[in-house]
Amino acid sequence: MPAKFSHSTRDHKFILKEWLDLKKVFETERFKGGYSVEDLDFILENAWKGARDAVAPSCADSDHIGCRFENGKVLTPPSTKDAYFFIVNNGFGANNVNPEDSSALPVTVLWALYEYFIAANPGLQTYWLANSGCAGLIRDFGSDELKRAYLPMLYSGQWSGTMDLTEPQAGSDVGDSTTKAVPTGEPGAYLIKGTKCFISGGEQDITENIVHLTLARIEGAAPGTRGLSLFVVPKYLPDENGKPGAWNDITCAGIEHKLGLRGSSTCVISYGDEGKCRGFLLGSPPGEDGMAQGMAQMFKMMNEERLMSGLSGCALAASAYHSAVQYCSERIQGRPTANPKSGRCAIIKHEDVKRMLLFQKAHVEAFRAMALQTFWWVDIENHSTDPELHKQARVFLEINTPIVKAWCSDAALQCISEALQCYGGYGFSEEYPAAELYRDARIYPIWEGTNYIQSLDLIGRKMTMKKGEVFLAWVRHIQEFAEANKDAAGFEKEFEILLGTLGKYMGILKTLQGYLTVPGMPQLYATRVLHATGKLWGAKLLLEMALIAKKKMDELGKDHFDYAFYQGKVASARFFTRNILPEIGALGEVLKTGDSTALEAQESIFFA
């Protein structure tokens, strides 16, 4: 089987060194004296090698053997454990959220290299990625005792963390959760009773303990999400030496048999079957008004998981793309159009193959730019002391998050399908990497809030914040960029299209505004408006990078070994602007017609 790890570090270096202003992050109090921009090449290459040599070898086992469920235990292939401990033991894990760790990396850098680990074995990601969020919440909201008992083990990855929201009857609608927490008399300690499902890594044989962050309702708290509190619920209660002690009455009732991510256990978790499951409250109990803190706390972690989903789409699409490029340059088939008599050629010479590859390349670079720029804003929010930047960070984090989650994960599916198509019949064979990626990536539009939930978040909450001012400020940053560069040499057509599209996009917002009073209409168009927003923003970022690349091309000249990379950045921006942006105009047309057929449709037509 061909190696599944085919990433390049080149684009990440460009993003971190030539595009995003990482200095602003490295110069903050948190990172001063630690790593600097000069170290980025080494950091990226080192992680890349680790992904290739220590993580990628576990991928086939994860997918082919997968998880087994036997007598309440989840068994993972041995290579999973090795890969997990490679990541956490080499400074890539939750140690980075430990404020005392002087070798910690900014999240912008960290997530750049997480792309390699995710791509190297998509089925592994759920075991190590939630540790940081879990540790971060205990760090920020836990009592001193909780911090002492859990943080060192979570930081080091000896114990893993999970997030437990979903229940069989409460998926998208978390507020309908029925898991209960009953006070024990001991401050902060509760008895937990209930069942959660779709818990990634909820049970496994990799770490000696598992720390569940579980949403539950304390008796008397408000209904809906407002009344949910967050609890630390360990599989084993830490003993006096900080080791896993008594079993905490948590059972895994089963795992899902899944389309993809087969190495990742997706568990049904039962709390307190014997009435002895103890959970430890994060923050304060609900006030007299019944309002609890759990959802707001969970959202700190959730927002990171949403960005992770978009970046995972990027990782798998990039993996599929690089593999397809390799295959297309080796597979001989047909003759070149321009000169058929020159004999058979590699299929990378064929027009539709080039189109499919450039489609993938441009999208992957847009995904990566979106996700890493947003992580850069996370760093700014967490560490910068500049009040103006801080204010901006809020804007970008609020708006960017649902777009990164939903647009990147949706468009990634299309990219991977195109990569698979590049392989012809071999794309359908599990001997080549496209098939697994096609299966694995299908989860990202679903978990961490379905993409419809993201769309509702964008149009229902984010676009209406402060009477729409926040969102308009976000659009304005694209508008200002387009106007400032409309005469940029060689990009006149691209900026003409971008400006024209911005006009159409504003028209979409206006039409949508008019529909706000018609029940159901904003919801009906939510997904499509999110996609349009993603495309618009994607083009902006690609052009921003292309302007830098163009300068670099002029500086380096055609014979420089790096010329092709910059040329490729320009090609991505050009292709995306000219081929993808016009789709936004089509949505404008649809919205103007204001079709409401789906709303008016009687359910009976679906059964007839």
Next chain:
Amino acid sequence: MPAKFSHSTRDHKFILKEWLDLKKVFETERFKGGYSVEDLDFILENAWKGARDAVAPSCADSDHIGCRFENGKVLTPPSTKDAYFFIVNNGFGANNVNPEDSSALPVTVLWALYEYFIAANPGLQTYWLANSGCAGLIRDFGSDELKRAYLPMLYSGQWSGTMDLTEPQAGSDVGDSTTKAVPTGEPGAYLIKGTKCFISGGEQDITENIVHLTLARIEGAAPGTRGLSLFVVPKYLPDENGKPGAWNDITCAGIEHKLGLRGSSTCVISYGDEGKCRGFLLGSPPGEDGMAQGMAQMFKMMNEERLMSGLSGCALAASAYHSAVQYCSERIQGRPTANPKSGRCAIIKHEDVKRMLLFQKAHVEAFRAMALQTFWWVDIENHSTDPELHKQARVFLEINTPIVKAWCSDAALQCISEALQCYGGYGFSEEYPAAELYRDARIYPIWEGTNYIQSLDLIGRKMTMKKGEVFLAWVRHIQEFAEANKDAAGFEKEFEILLGTLGKYMGILKTLQGYLTVPGMPQLYATRVLHATGKLWGAKLLLEMALIAKKKMDELGKDHFDYAFYQGKVASARFFTRNILPEIGALGEVLKTGDSTALEAQESIFFA
């Protein structure tokens, strides 16, 4: 596990009884005195029941157990054999191409019910579907001896037929085949030597013999596809009693481990390892100019397989759609937008869910209409004596075939992905039907000529036939329909959009015409032009059906049990016209800009 067979017969009854003029077919010499329009309900329901009760039960085994390869043998689960013989023993197999079979069905009807069998177990289709094409070629081009030896066994399905084109180094480029045929001295008999791959059903343990129709080059024949001849190459040579006799030196060297269609064996077939493999020529040997008849013969079968691929996309998308409707009407989650206080509701009430379901419904009905209307033209070409209809049949068969193959199979993937999304987390679980359908359907854009090959066929051959006259006649039938109905009450907006889109589509053709002299440009846009053509034609067919449905609604009145069906047909047409057609305008914009970034891209940018 929920039943995987959830088709309805309602739309097929509408298509065959209220829309397509089946009388024209039943009244031909071939079918006169046999079945009539009155029998259609029974025929469809009977097949539907068989699909549910005798074919669908084999689906789980096909997917979960799949094919095994042991010592040169392919082992299928026992339920596969049962399902196969249910189909061929009940008059649904190649008996329908036997001119003497008085109970034979027109292909229009046959393929309507094949949709049920394909949906009931997608992994079974490759074992029985090729028998007809194989028998048809021997019937039309075989010597009397070949007909005597093979036809009864193929008609009855006791023996199965396969088509063997692809070779490891010659996939899309069939002309580069290297399989050889050496004359034996005995008239019509040759020694075959070579290797074919991706041969569906090339080896199995279902039938007692397998008849390979194999493309090979007789020494001295022209290079490329022109020099290929077609041979009947049985696994076992028929003995004097017509039973499988001596082994014919055909070996299965292995099977593919695939993303989907796991019950279907995809084989590497080796001919003549011991120099004893005998093949029997169909038609005449190559003339002195080296021109052979094999490709033209094979294309008779291939065109049917291409329509099959589009119809298979339809079958699986329909299956996913009906299952999703069921799930969405049972799954309780969230509250209705218009009245949140009314409490939790089934997710089918949610706007995005309704949009996704209507998207699927409209597309499935467009796929089905396209495929069955094209099969109707096959019946007309095969059996009608009306010279004008005959002439039209050629036009429609030439143009429709690549569109049915490529647009339906591509858009089906999108539909199935939407169906999977409707299930939320359960969509990613293999316990629900969406996951398998998502995997299985991924083959249709690849096999029987990739969708890029179809696009090249459309724009390179079909659009240029008789200087474009043939294609313009095809577009004209849409134009005339739109103009004739532009004032149809209740559809004014739809026809306005259709007419507007036709204008834009003509613009696309004109722009494309201008690119004909620029090497690579037509190829670069081929896939997108095919998709646009599919959408335009799809809207036309949906509207044609909607006009009939609207009349029926008025006749029946709201309280009639069948009202919802007709209402649904109108909703499909309305949704598709208003939401999908505007995408054609976006392609027009892209083409006008004439982006050639992908053509100009140096290959090095993909490796940088």
